[in-house]
Amino acid sequence: MSRCFSNKVFRCFVGSVFVRSKKREFKMSVRKLLVLSAAGLAAIGATAAIAGGPDHMAMPSEPGFQNSVYIDLHGGYENSNWSDFNSNNVLGPSATSNYVPTSRGKGYWTAGADMGYNITQHIAAEAGWFYQVKVSGNGTTLATNGVASQSGNSLNVHSWFAYMAARLNVALADDFDLFGKVGVGYRALSYSRTNQASGGGITGVTGNGSYWAPVFGTGVQYNWGDWMLGAQYLYFPANTDVNRTTASGVTAGAYGAPNAAPAIHTYTGFVGYKFAV
Incomplete structure (x- = not known):
């Protein structure tokens, strides 16, 4: 057991x-x-x-560069100081000129547009156009260079400029760029007078004038998809060239100033859009 x-x-x-x-x-x-x-x-x-x-x-890759055409619409302020411009003795300080500015003599609003082509991510070719508001002045009692007093007359100056420039873009942050422009511009000027029977003697300022000059600009731009928002400064130099004339019926040694004008400083904001090509 x-x-x-x-x-x-x-x-x-x-x-x-x-x-x-x-x-x-x-x-x-x-x-x-x-x-x-x-x-x-x-x-x-x-x-x-x-x-x-x-x-x-696979991880998604950065999108490659795409050539594009862009259009910007500008609006802002321009400084073009006719009140202190003393190179033509026609429109400027009262002590030296036949006309003294009475309206928009130191600047006013401006508007314009530009169109460009992005060649690379950093380089573009651009063309632009800007309008300057009419500047008006009244005649003074001053007689200069043999030209009689223009008291009782008034003078209007209309102006615009266009340019072509190369543009360089540098990225400061994501979608935020600094840019610079350099190129050549053409400025058109048109003078008109009222009450011309009084005073007379400066028929050279009743026509059209123009001049060429280098153009410089800089600004910043924010890219939001295909849209762009930015601010820009653009500089167009002055011209001191005047037209001398001894035409029949005009006082010998008289002068005109269709090609003379002060520098333009434009300060604008802009909105733009780009199209892939």
Whole structure:
């Protein structure tokens, strides 16, 4: 009886040891399988990274440069100081000129537009046009260079300019650029007088004038998709050239000033849009 009981105890002990051993083997097998699976996934990921990975795993790239045409509309203030302009003795300070400015003598609002082509991300070719509001002046009692007093007369000067320039863009931050312009411009001037019967003597200022000059500009621009918002300063130099004339019926040595005008400083804001080409 005791021997039988001893055999049962022994078999139970052996069975218990066998079960625990199998459990440990199963746990170790599961652990090995998890380790091998993790290692396999890591190896696959590393291989994909080295090889560039499938198309759907690739990181999106920066969009390439696209040539474009842009158009900007400008509005703002211009400073063109006729009140202190003393190069033609026609329109300027009362102490030296036949006419003294009475309206917009130092500047007023201006408007314009430009159109350009982006050759590269940083270089563009551009053309632009700006309008200057009419400047008016009244005649003085001063007689200059043999020209009689223009008291009782009034003078109007109309002007505009156009230019062609190269533009350089430099990125200051994402979608925010600094730009500079340099080129050549053409300015048109038109003089007209009222009550010309009084005084007379300066028919040279009743026609049209013009001159060429270098143009310089700078500004900042914010790019919002295909739209652009910005601010700009543009400089057009003065011209001191005058027309001397001794035409029949005009006092010898008389002069006119169709080509003479003070410098233009424009300060504008603009909105623009670009078209891919």
